[in-house]
Amino acid sequence: MEFTLIKPLFGGFLLGLAALSLLFFNGRVAGVSGILGGFLSFRKRDTLWRFAFLTGLVAGGVLLLATCPETLDLNLKSSPPAVMLAGLLVGIGSRMGSGCTSGHGICGIGRLSQRSMIAAVIFLSSGIAAAVSIDLVFGGLI
Amino acid sequence: MGLLMIFLSGVLFALGLGISGMTQPEKVVSFLNVVGDWDPSLIFVMLGASMTYLTGYVFILKRSKPAFARSFTLPTSRDIDRPLVFGSLLFGLGWGLVGFCPGPALVALVTGYDSVLIFLLAMGFGMYSFEVLDSRLKGDPDGGAGLIIKR
Structure with a gap:
């Protein structure tokens, strides 16, 4: 896929701004899995x-x-069973780990929380492990 | 007024997810698949977002309270415990499998695709079952999110 820099940075800036806005108005962490x-x-x-x-x-x-x-x-391109399994893993994992890409990845890292940094390293690693092994074993998404 | 501002924060958050590319599972998977046709651009989403948050949150926490709430409610746990490690591990596996995480999946609800609905239902079921099981195991009627109130 094409490499883009401006859109991810600007989108990230908006995400940070939105999370700050929730903190300013409501005093809460903008973690989607925690809120949901x-x-x-x-x-x-x-x-x-x-x-x-x-x-x-x-x-x-x-x-x-x-x-x-x-x-x-x-x-x-993922099949319905794979999507269902992914949803279950994301749902259970984010609640068990007290956060997801937003709560840990944006707010937690932004607050320099050691817990969140460790969580982010772990979910990035297991995310890479999942994406890489599916590509290597099945030659694309399942 | 408070609820409107919270709603608008959600709208802005969704725009950030869309513009950054996080709402496209294909892009997320090609970011995580480092041995394939690697697309590193999503690194800059987390960088841009957390740096923005880092810059602003210190100033916000200097205020005595949020604009429309009685107090700031922030996570206080510092333990690197098994649930944190194992939960994050499971979350990452699900994220890398299809390329969806909770925020983008909710933003994509409007597309009405079967896959999005299946993902959201499975995710909601997973969250709900974990909440029920966890609070039963702990005997904690409040769900035990590990939060205390600042000030």
Whole structure:
């Protein structure tokens, strides 16, 4: 795939800004798995702000589709069973590990949290291991 | 007003994910597949985002409280424990398998593709089952997210 620098950097800047905005207005870490996991548990009394943020994510998707649809031009080659397994692993793993690419990768590293740095090194490593071994064994996505 | 600003933070977060390329699983997989036709550009997403956060959060935490909440709620755990290691390991395997993580999958909901729906349902099921199991094992009625309140 073509190498691009400006878009990832600018997109990353927007992600950082959005996470700062959530901290400024609501005092919370912008970790999507934590926000969604807390929302799905239905036990905490703070579901309303979680719902507002998650709705914002979905609405942002609508805006992206309307203004720059190429960002959502998904070329999903994975089979349904692989997608289901991936969803399960991502769901269980992110809750067990207290964070995902956003909570650990953006906010945690941004706060120089040692826990988050270790988590990010681990999920990047196992992500690389998964992507590489699938490519080597099956010659593409399964 | 507070909820509107939280909603808009979510919208901005989604735009960041879209513009950076994180919403394209194919791009994510070609970033993680370092032996294939490697596309390193997504490194700059995490760099740009965490550096922006690093620059700003110190100033925000100097305030006595958030604009629309009573206090800052930040993770305080410092333990490198088994759940952190094993959970992150599982998360990475799922991420590398298809190229989706939670945020981008929610942003992609609007496409209505079967794969996105399957991923979201499986992810939600995984999260919910873990929450239930974990709080039963710990006997912790509050879910035990390891959070305490600053100030």
